[in-house]
Amino acid sequence: MEKQPRLLASQLLLKNSLFEVSLNRVLLTWKEIATKKKRVSGGIHHPFKVGTSHGVSVSEILAVRELDVDSETKDDGRWQKMPQKSTEAYPYAFTVSYVERAWQHRWRCSDVTFHCLEGALCQQWVQTIREQLTALTSRPKHLLVYINPYGGKQQGERIYEQKVAPLFTLASISTHVIVTEHANHARDHLRTEAELKKYDGVVCVGGDGMFSEMVHGLVSRTQRDNGVDQNSPEEKLVPCTLRIGIIPAGSTDCICYATVGINDPVTSALHIIVGDAQPMDVCSVHHNNTFLRYSVSLLGYGFYGDVLADSERKRWMGPARYDFSGFKTFLTHHYYEGTVSFLPATDILGTPRDKTRCRAGCFICQHNGQLYSEDHQPLFLLPEYKGGWRVIRGKFLAINAASMSCACPRSPKGLSPAAHLADGTTDLILVRKCSRFNFLRHLLRHTSKYDQFDMNFVEVHRVRRFRFTPRYCQSDSELDLRENGKRLFSQICRDHPACSCSPAYSSWNCDGEILPHAAIEVGLVRIKGKILDENLLQSAQTGVKVHLPFGQ
Numbered sequence: 001m002e003k004q005p006r007l008l009a010s011q012l013l014l015k016n017s018l019f020e021v022s023l024n025r026v027l028l029t030w031k032e033i034a035t036k037k038k039r040v041s042g043g044i045h046h047p048f049k050v051g052t053s054h055g056v057s058v059s060e061i062l063a064v065r066e067l068d069v070d071s072e073t074k075d076d077g078r079w080q081k082m083p084q085k086s087t088e089a090y091p092y093a094f095t096v097s098y099v100e101r102a103w104q105h106r107w108r109c110s111d112v113t114f115h116c117l118e119g120a121l122c123q124q125w126v127q128t129i130r131e132q133l134t135a136l137t138s139r140p141k142h143l144l145v146y147i148n149p150y151g152g153k154q155q156g157e158r159i160y161e162q163k164v165a166p167l168f169t170l171a172s173i174s175t176h177v178i179v180t181e182h183a184n185h186a187r188d189h190l191r192t193e194a195e196l197k198k199y200d201g202v203v204c205v206g207g208d209g210m211f212s213e214m215v216h217g218l219v220s221r222t223q224r225d226n227g228v229d230q231n232s233p234e235e236k237l238v239p240c241t242l243r244i245g246i247i248p249a250g251s252t253d254c255i256c257y258a259t260v261g262i263n264d265p266v267t268s269a270l271h272i273i274v275g276d277a278q279p280m281d282v283c284s285v286h287h288n289n290t291f292l293r294y295s296v297s298l299l300g301y302g303f304y305g306d307v308l309a310d311s312e313r314k315r316w317m318g319p320a321r322y323d324f325s326g327f328k329t330f331l332t333h334h335y336y337e338g339t340v341s342f343l344p345a346t347d348i349l350g351t352p353r354d355k356t357r358c359r360a361g362c363f364i365c366q367h368n369g370q371l372y373s374e375d376h377q378p379l380f381l382l383p384e385y386k387g388g389w390r391v392i393r394g395k396f397l398a399i400n401a402a403s404m405s406c407a408c409p410r411s412p413k414g415l416s417p418a419a420h421l422a423d424g425t426t427d428l429i430l431v432r433k434c435s436r437f438n439f440l441r442h443l444l445r446h447t448s449k450y451d452q453f454d455m456n457f458v459e460v461h462r463v464r465r466f467r468f469t470p471r472y473c474q475s476d477s478e479l480d481l482r483e484n485g486k487r488l489f490s491q492i493c494r495d496h497p498a499c500s501c502s503p504a505y506s507s508w509n510c511d512g513e514i515l516p517h518a519a520i521e522v523g524l525v526r527i528k529g530k531i532l533d534e535n536l537l538q539s540a541q542t543g544v545k546v547h548l549p550f551g552q
């Protein structure tokens, strides 16, 4: 790395030892200097350096503050005792709070306090570090925060107040906090009312459902403001300018886990404070040219649709509802007949079976995402383009489209471990009808190092678009799916009295929400605008940026 010119360098006291402390535009470093003298040839005494050098990147400094010179000082509501020696000889002090990397992708806030001989020097340090922080333009200063008090274990408000708000205050971030009063409160507020110009980002405290509300609110608002019709699957969307941060307080927290690597509120708050960003693929889901929803993680029909439908009735159980409904759905072992058509992504690097894992600054995302968002009309969108689409008919236990790995605490590697966060593709996983035993083997592999796709009843394709039509597709006005499903189920079973038939329809699980149609068309959202530089590319790829990178 190019050597940066020093902004400041001083000998300061830290925990009663003398340190050489130095700041340039990139790094703050401190290294201990021994106080005892070492005898060298010729009888000259030199101070010698001991201990290792410590360093923190300026981009990961959260705050700096001066301490009072009195022996007891009040700071941040906590009374602190100054070390005896420092108050005598080094009576001025400042504290730097910074990000420390802990175990398994966790980030923590650490403090280091340096003591100075003179007040002017102390102030110079504080002021210079503050200037460095102000120059970091990607950091948010004003955030709009939505808390779902009923997500996950219903701890959203407590998590925010105890773990997140103090960190935002420390980093001088002002917030406007809204505790939601009903489902879709955050979505509708973002879509219609929120004064978005006042903020540098929006934050949700909750699970994947809350994140989905933020995506729908922000994307819809941006399209409406720019006159874009979301009902047309071919329409390019205008990218959102605000980033979305997630503080995990849900049941699955798959978006958070798959982007940051852990569902830990403090880690997420620190990523938000330092202004980290990660673009994300968004799929649009349509039914007969009518827009239904966006999806960023899982679109699942069959197993995951049935688990969700059953678990919604057991919200009172909290996160355990998924295990209960998962077990029950596993035992029912329903399969569903239908046709899946898909457009494989042929022009890309990587496959769903390779060993690469998506990380912050992922090369594959940059390469493939760019291909997808460039301002030319891809061949497959031309009306005369017939080639390339593949059609598979069959009986499926599960049809899953994972636009990201969908890693979560239940499955740390996720539904599709090699899926990419922002490559403009989704991994379409087809699990055909098989025995319960084989399906259990497949499920179990999500929790181990073994490949869940290496089974003859499972196939996986990296796709740009796909369609699903259930076999017993009734008229397009299959609006009340559940009613139709029941009617059809009883009709089929009357036709085959001795069988243990599956119902004709499952439901689509779209990021944890049930969709009202079984027949759907899905495509990766394309974004308007030319790509001018790296930064624009980041947001242009996908339209949605979260505050969270992975792999640090």
Ligand SMILES: CCCCCCCCCCCCC/C=C/[C@@H](O)[C@H](CO)NC(=O)CCCCCCCCCCCCCCC
Pocket (backbone or CB within 6 Å): 207, 208, 209, 251, 252, 253, 254, 297, 298, 304, 307, 308, 322, 323, 326, 327, 330, 406, 408, 410, 411, 414, 415, 440, 443, 444, 446, 447, 509, 510, 511, 512, 513
């Ligand atoms: C034997 C253990 C096998 C464990 C297999 C675990 C695979 C787990 C894969 C999880 C994938 C999550 C994808 C994320 C989807 C989110 O957009 C969505 C909203 O939050 N969450 C869910 O729909 C929530 C979906 C939650 C699904 C949980 C499924 C649990 C299956 C349990 C099966 C037990 C069979 C036991 C037989 C003895």
Ligand SMILES: Nc1ncnc2c1ncn2[C@@H]1O[C@H](COP(=O)(O)OP(=O)(O)OP(=O)(O)O)[C@@H](O)[C@H]1O
Pocket (backbone or CB within 6 Å): 147, 148, 149, 150, 151, 152, 153, 179, 180, 181, 182, 183, 184, 185, 205, 206, 207, 208, 209, 210, 211, 213, 249, 250, 251, 252, 253, 254, 512
């Ligand atoms: N005040 C509220 N009352 C009832 N429901 C709400 C409220 N605020 C938000 N919701 C809805 O609660 C649903 C679940 O929220 P959330 O995603 O935060 O938690 P979860 O479902 O437990 O977690 P996960 O999505 O990770 O499985 C969302 O669909 C959201 O629309």
Ligand SMILES: [Ca+2]
Pocket (backbone or CB within 6 Å): 281, 402, 403, 404, 419, 420, 421, 422, 423, 424, 425, 426, 427
């Ligand atoms: Ca993807």
